Amino acid sequence: MDRYAVIGNPVAHSKSPQIHAEFARLTGERLTYSTLLAPLNDFAGTVTEFIQSGGKGLNVTVPFKVEAFDFAYSLSDRAQAAGAVNTLSFNAGEIVGDNTDGAGLVRDITYNLRFPIQGRRILLLGAGGAARGVILPLFAEDPSMIVIANRTVARAEELAAHFSSHARIESMSFDSDALQAGQFDLIINATAASLGNDSLPLPATVFSKDALAYDMMYGKGDLPFLNLARQAGAQTADGLGMLVEQAAESFFIWRGVRPYTASVLKQLRDS
Numbered sequence: 001m002d003r004y005a006v007i008g009n010p011v012a013h014s015k016s017p018q019i020h021a022e023f024a025r026l027t028g029e030r031l032t033y034s035t036l037l038a039p040l041n042d043f044a045g046t047v048t049e050f051i052q053s054g055g056k057g058l059n060v061t062v063p064f065k066v067e068a069f070d071f072a073y074s075l076s077d078r079a080q081a082a083g084a085v086n087t088l089s090f091n092a093g094e095i096v097g098d099n100t101d102g103a104g105l106v107r108d109i110t111y112n113l114r115f116p117i118q119g120r121r122i123l124l125l126g127a128g129g130a131a132r133g134v135i136l137p138l139f140a141e142d143p144s145m146i147v148i149a150n151r152t153v154a155r156a157e158e159l160a161a162h163f164s165s166h167a168r169i170e171s172m173s174f175d176s177d178a179l180q181a182g183q184f185d186l187i188i189n190a191t192a193a194s195l196g197n198d199s200l201p202l203p204a205t206v207f208s209k210d211a212l213a214y215d216m217m218y219g220k221g222d223l224p225f226l227n228l229a230r231q232a233g234a235q236t237a238d239g240l241g242m243l244v245e246q247a248a249e250s251f252f253i254w255r256g257v258r259p260y261t262a263s264v265l266k267q268l269r270d271s
């Protein structure tokens with residue numbers, strides 16, 4: 001059977017083996033999918049060993065997405081734009097890197113949540129790897145603009161400059177007047193603030209009527225950003241749907257079959 005795994009450190013907590021096992025069952029694909037713990041100083045050696053033992057593909061998680069980018073021989077456009085790789089494919093000596101995170105986010109928003117992005121004003125919170133990874137796929141949906149806001153405003157400026165050929169991209173700090181008067185339709189939290197259970201200094205006026213607030217994180221309790229959004233009257237979603245959809249996109253790259261995700265997402269929500 002073809003072998004796949006998710007590589008990370010730590011990785012034991014990953015839901016990917018459960019998700020891919022269910023995709024395999026639903027599509028009738030014969031494969032195995034496990035976790036692969038790499039030492040922090042030996043990502044390349046661990047991947048090489050996996051390839052030599054016949055492994056077909058890897059999902060890559062924290063903290064190796066940039067190392068995976070450097071490791072791949074060829075890169076998709078979206079991996080190139082993200083500067084990071086979350087999906088590696090090994091075929092006949094080739095090592096191909098792709099990034100399905102942004103596609104997963106877009107698919108969850110537009111398909112699962114039925115929230116069209118075209119013509120909408122997007123506020124993207126954060127300017128690290130997570131934010132960078134979703135910008136190109138968001139632009140592909142033709143929003144009217146993307147504004148990047150970050151605690152360290154210089155990083156937001158740098159990221160906006162990196163994508164400036166796409167026009168309609170701006171940067172600002174959390175306390176800028178423009179953000180106060182924002183009225184955004186889609187507000188995406190790509191900061192690590194929810195990890196530490198921290199809230200972000202956002203005014204209620206940032207959410208337009210019928211806005212969707214999306215946190216790329218997910219967790220047991222209510223995330224502070226989503227609480228704030230709910231109090232302002234916005235719709236809310238956590239990143240569990242993105243997790244399942246990025247996995248489905250990786251599965252499609254490897255197997256050429258797109259799994260049906262609704263039952264998998266429901267299973268994860270219920271558990």
Ligand code: ATR
Binds near residue numbers: 151153196200
């Ligand atoms: P990742 O790959 O997850 O994006 P990262 O590159 O370390 O990780 O970026 C983390 C992001 O979360 C940054 O935008 C960071 O803001 P700074 O650039 O100002 O550091 C943001 N972040 C982390 N903790 C935060 C907090 N408590 N409040 C606001 N922003 C936070």
